[in-house]
Amino acid sequence: MHSFGYRANAVLTFAVTxxxxxxxxxxxxxxxxxxxxTADVKVLNINWFQKQxxxxxxxxxxxxxxxxxxxxxxxxxxxxxxxxxxxxETQQNSLNQVSLWDGIIPSKxxxxxxxxxxxxxxxTDQGSNLRGKEFNLTLHWxxxxxxxxxxxxxxxxxxxxxxxxxx
Amino acid sequence: MKGKMRRFSAARASTASFRGACLRRQxxxxxxxxxxxxxxxxxxxxxxxxxxxxAVAFITGYIMGSFQMMLIIYAAGVVLTTLITVPNxxxxxxxxxxxxxxxxxxxxxxxxxVTSKKKPTKQHPKFPCILY
Numbered sequence: 001m002h003s004f005g006y007r008a009n010a011v012l013t014f015a016v017t018x019x020x021x022x023x024x025x026x027x028x029x030x031x032x033x034x035x036x037x038t039a040d041v042k043v044l045n046i047n048w049f050q051k052q053x054x055x056x057x058x059x060x061x062x063x064x065x066x067x068x069x070x071x072x073x074x075x076x077x078x079x080x081x082x083x084x085x086x087x088x089e090t091q092q093n094s095l096n097q098v099s100l101w102d103g104i105i106p107s108k109x110x111x112x113x114x115x116x117x118x119x120x121x122x123x124t125d126q127g128s129n130l131r132g133k134e135f136n137l138t139l140h141w142x143x144x145x146x147x148x149x150x151x152x153x154x155x156x157x158x159x160x161x162x163x164x165x166x167x
Numbered sequence: 168m169k170g171k172m173r174r175f176s177a178a179r180a181s182t183a184s185f186r187g188a189c190l191r192r193q194x195x196x197x198x199x200x201x202x203x204x205x206x207x208x209x210x211x212x213x214x215x216x217x218x219x220x221x222a223v224a225f226i227t228g229y230i231m232g233s234f235q236m237m238l239i240i241y242a243a244g245v246v247l248t249t250l251i252t253v254p255n256x257x258x259x260x261x262x263x264x265x266x267x268x269x270x271x272x273x274x275x276x277x278x279x280x281v282t283s284k285k286k287p288t289k290q291h292p293k294f295p296c297i298l299y
Binding site: 002004007008010011012014015018019021022025026029074075076146 | 206209214217218221248252253254255
């Protein structure tokens with residue numbers, strides 16, 4: 001601690017190290033939070049269901065997505081990224097996941113929501129296996145922290161199915 | 168100037184005001200420095216203050232549920248610590264080092280140049296000593 005420069009360097013280095021320790025503890029404190037989210041999706045309408053020229057099935061849905069993700073927010077949460085995926089099985093693939101809609105929830109106030117929309121992204125199959133297919137709609141979320149570890153989770157909602165014939 | 172040390176008691180320095188201690192201790196502008204005790208004090212102060220501010224900031228931020236509040240309190244703590252420990256405040260110089268009296272130089276005074284009618288010759292000092 002001999003000179004001005006030496007002490008200034010020591011203060012800044014120690015301060016930044018302690019800041020890193022504080023951020024680590026803040027991230028660890030996120031583990032104390034046990035979230036209890038709820039979600040419900042209704043398929044209001046199947047707008048159209050066709051086989052595209054390239055040979056793949058495609059369907060357009062109108063959905064009503066309602067969810068309460070408020071318990072996921074902690075003091076160390078920057079935003080929550082949430083997306084809805086349709087999951088089903090085919091002969092070719094044991095699991096197909098097609099993302100239909102996603103959104104960013106910036107704060108706790110916005111975390112209790114409902115939205116009435118058509119699917120944001122195309123629901124397209126690899127092939128033409130969708131006729132009469134039963135599928136699950138799964139709501140996935142990623143809790144993005146201000147510092148530290150990101151948590152992910154999902155709610156599976158089974159029991160949806162597509163019509164037997166093209167419309 | 169004779170090599171006499173001006174002595175101050177530690178008690179007088181600690182009760183003196185900031186400006187008084189500054190003027191009485193060292194003529195302005197003196198060489199601003201810390202003594203060894205002062206350096207140790209500065210290091211300890213820095214560590215204790217930073218850890219204390221970090222703890223207070225974290226607890227306050229956690230209770231208030233505000234990450235930003237934690238960072239603000241901690242940043243204020245870092246600035247305060249820098250202001251207290253980094254500059255050479257006089258209270259870091261309360262145990263100044265006592266350098267030895269310059270006895271050696273009094274024993275071997277610098278020889279005066281002798282003026283004479285002869286050609287001026289180079290003068291050699293009696294003893295090869297280094298004068299401080």
